[in-house]
Amino acid sequence: MALTSAPPDKLACLLANPKYPAAAREQGIEGKASIRATMDATGEVVRADVLQSSGSPALDSAAVEAVMESRCNPYRDPTTGELRPMTVVHPINFALK
DSSP: OOOEEOOGGGOOEEOOOOOOOHHHHHTTOOEEEEEEEEEOTTSBEEEEEEEEOOSOHHHHHHHHHHHHTOEEOOEEOTTTOOEEOEEEEEEEEEOOO
């Protein structure tokens, strides 16, 4: 079964809050990572990869971990009505306040 890249308006995801790595926080490191998530037909995240790095391996790792802990509603193909595996990109921003 082929993966579908779901339109963002057709997908509801509950993203886990990323844990800001303590060392990155102490060093004042901020960044934004784009993480590509692959979900199975039930909406479970089965893989997460860094599509665009934040510039910090620690932040990238925390972003991947958060996406892996996330859950999406299953994606139903509008033409066939079948549940489909899919990919989606999640931007994860790490900013100190």
